[in-house]
Amino acid sequence: MNITRNKRFALLVGICLVFFVIFLSSLFLTGGEKTKEEKPQTARPVVDTRGNIVGSKFNQVIPGKTTGDELINQEGAPEESEIDRGLEKLLFFDRDELYNYAWEKDGVVVVTKENLFENSKADDFITMFGNPNIKLYHMYSEDLMWYIFLPKGIGIQVSQSDNQVTGLVRFQPQSRESFIINVAPLVGMTTQKEDLIAEPE
Numbered sequence: 001m002n003i004t005r006n007k008r009f010a011l012l013v014g015i016c017l018v019f020f021v022i023f024l025s026s027l028f029l030t031g032g033e034k035t036k037e038e039k040p041q042t043a044r045p046v047v048d049t050r051g052n053i054v055g056s057k058f059n060q061v062i063p064g065k066t067t068g069d070e071l072i073n074q075e076g077a078p079e080e081s082e083i084d085r086g087l088e089k090l091l092f093f094d095r096d097e098l099y100n101y102a103w104e105k106d107g108v109v110v111v112t113k114e115n116l117f118e119n120s121k122a123d124d125f126i127t128m129f130g131n132p133n134i135k136l137y138h139m140y141s142e143d144l145m146w147y148i149f150l151p152k153g154i155g156i157q158v159s160q161s162d163n164q165v166t167g168l169v170r171f172q173p174q175s176r177e178s179f180i181i182n183v184a185p186l187v188g189m190t191t192q193k194e195d196l197i198a199e200p201e
Contacts (some may be wrong), residue, residue, distance in 0.1 A: 003115045004068070008022045009017075012147055020034060022143070023115060023122065028039070028056065029081050033045060034068070035143055037071050039123065042082065042179060045126075046120055046124045046128045047128060050055070052110060053116075054118050055116050055118030055120075055152075056114065056158065056168055057075070057092070057094055057100050057115075058075075058088070058102070058112040058114055058168075060074050061074070061109055061112055061170065062100065062109075063109055063110050063111060063112065063153060063170050063171050063172045064108065064109075064110060064172040066108070066109045067104075067107055067108055067109070068088070068090070068102075068104045068109060069074075069107070071090070071102055071104075071109050075092050076092075077189070078090035078092050078102075079091045079133065080095055082188065084103065085186060086105075087101075087103040087104060087105050087111075088102050088104045088105075088108065089101060090102045090104065094114070094192070096107070096111055098115045098128075099115070100113065100114040100115060101114070102188075103115045109188055110172065111165065111169065111170065111171045111187065112168075112169065112170045112171075112185055113168070113169045113186075113187045114168050114169075115167055115168075116156075116157075116165055116166060116167055116168040117166060119164070120162060120164075120165040121163045121165065122147060122156060122158040122163050122164075122165055123163065124165070125147070125149070125154075125156050125165065127151050129149045129154065130149070132147035132148055132149055133148055133149060133150040133151075133176065134146075134147075134148040134150065134176055134179065135147055135148070136148065136180075136184060136189040136190060136191060137189065137190045137191070137192065137193050138157065138188060138189065138190075139188040139189060139190045140188060142193075143159055143160050144156070144157055144159060144160070144166070144167075145157075145158050145160055146169070146189050148169075148174065148179065150174065150175070150176065150179060152173070152175060153170055153171050153172055154168065154169070154170060154171075154172070155168070155169035155187075156168055156169075156187075157168075159171075169183070169187050171183050
């Protein structure tokens, strides 16, 4: 009779221990998840240690200083070249066969436009460069906007649906009026949402 009572007691203690271990495990797992959620995420750097924008094809190009010959030495021969609003427009393909452009005047690069897919968010650029001086509409898309940082000579194309940066424009720092007249039409920007048109084929 004592053996049976001892077996029952041992079984009861064993069951209690199992429940106690499960209880402790759930506490630690829940605590770990809370810690993970509360841990602030480190922002991904937009600019590397040399001051280059991460993922940019045209980091070595300085609008107003880099010559067309220097650009071709860096990037290779363009796929196409044409005259666009009195400027020579050069088309380059990147590794994903996406279009990247450079415009030159009198043998000097004045504007570049490229794709940028590096998981950067618009807020990353705003943290780095301050608030944009101008926000413009993308001429061919209702989802895309352009944020222009005039003193930095940089504009970013931003997807409004997820705040993702998908494009980059470089230009010589200039006034708002000059940018809207001289640069915005070249790269497909408009001040009016109503001006949206179908993208050329």
